[in-house]
Amino acid sequence: MTAPCAARLRTALRMAVLLAAILAVPRLFAQGPPYQTDDPVPVDLHHYEFYIFGSADGTPVEVDSIGPAFEFNWGAVPRVQLHAILPWGVAAPLNHPAYAAAGEGQGPAEFGLTDTELGAKIAYIKESRYIPQIGTFTMFEMPTGSYSKGLGVGKVWYRLPLWLQKNFGNWLLDGGAGETVVPQTGYRDFPYGGFLLKYTFAQRLEFGGEVFAHGKEGVAAPQTQAATLVDMGGVYHFKHNPNEQFLFCYGHSVAGQTENYAYVGMYWTWGKDAKPPDAVRGFLAQAGGRIGWP
Numbered sequence: 001m002t003a004p005c006a007a008r009l010r011t012a013l014r015m016a017v018l019l020a021a022i023l024a025v026p027r028l029f030a031q032g033p034p035y036q037t038d039d040p041v042p043v044d045l046h047h048y049e050f051y052i053f054g055s056a057d058g059t060p061v062e063v064d065s066i067g068p069a070f071e072f073n074w075g076a077v078p079r080v081q082l083h084a085i086l087p088w089g090v091a092a093p094l095n096h097p098a099y100a101a102a103g104e105g106q107g108p109a110e111f112g113l114t115d116t117e118l119g120a121k122i123a124y125i126k127e128s129r130y131i132p133q134i135g136t137f138t139m140f141e142m143p144t145g146s147y148s149k150g151l152g153v154g155k156v157w158y159r160l161p162l163w164l165q166k167n168f169g170n171w172l173l174d175g176g177a178g179e180t181v182v183p184q185t186g187y188r189d190f191p192y193g194g195f196l197l198k199y200t201f202a203q204r205l206e207f208g209g210e211v212f213a214h215g216k217e218g219v220a221a222p223q224t225q226a227a228t229l230v231d232m233g234g235v236y237h238f239k240h241n242p243n244e245q246f247l248f249c250y251g252h253s254v255a256g257q258t259e260n261y262a263y264v265g266m267y268w269t270w271g272k273d274a275k276p277p278d279a280v281r282g283f284l285a286q287a288g289g290r291i292g293w294p
Contacts, residue, residue: 034233034249034263036212037194040135040163042081046272049073053265061105062222063092085117091150114145115152132166157182172198186220206235227256
């Protein structure tokens with residue numbers, strides 16, 4: 001074999017080995033925040049996630065914002081993640097005359113605790129070379145917000161989605177759909193779903209775009225009509241601690257009712273043998289002192 005042929009053969013073999021490694025051993029990048037499309041990847045066993053974030057979702061009827069909000073996820077058992085969000089927020093009807101006759105978006109702005117979210121993410125099928133990861137992320141929205149002030153639904157309501165994910169090197173594909181069940185006057189059950197494409201640059205910076213759609217949510221909600229949004233966002237991993245991240249996203253409707261979506265937050269993760277980051281421990285200590293934790 002000539003030298004040029006041998007060199008080309010070695011190059012082809014190296015590329016084949018690299019490609020096989022990428023396809024056969026995919027890295028499971030969990031997604032979810034800051035996007036509306038979620039993922040089927042639970043937190044690793046005996047690992048934790050903590051978010052401090054704010055978000056906003058507005059239509060010509062009303063602008064609802066969340067913040068401050070605190071999210072905690074725990075890898076309780078293999079392939080299962082337990083989830084909780086404690087959110088404060090603002091319900092701000094825009095009092096537009098065009099919606100007054102229908103009783104939509106009328107009243108004063110209110111701030112307070114909104115509905116608390118509890119949930120469980122379960123991975124049923126693990127990702128392989130040809131098969132995506134498949135799982136559910138069932139959520140229970142507990143009625144901790146004031147129904148009379150528009151800060152809560154007043155009854156337990158549910159999100160029932162199915163999510164899929166596939167990794168291709170630095171590219172990630174997420175997608176799925178579900179049904180929101182809201183057994184309350186003025187609200188209605190509605191479907192939702194999304195598709196996300198994300199790319200990771202050098203392990204420290206991620207950019208992604210998604211298409212997310214939902215049905216009519218009822219006259220008591222800001223989203224009185226169906227809408228389809230295109231959102232763009234990203235995640236920055238801090239150099240001093242890659243497990244500390246800054247998250248951001250913004251999107252606007254491209255079909256249906258006019259709607260805007262925004263998210264900004266901080267994220268930390270740690271394992272069972274590590275202490276929570278200082279920022280997380282500081283928050284937990286202050287919260288514990290206020291409500292009488294030891």
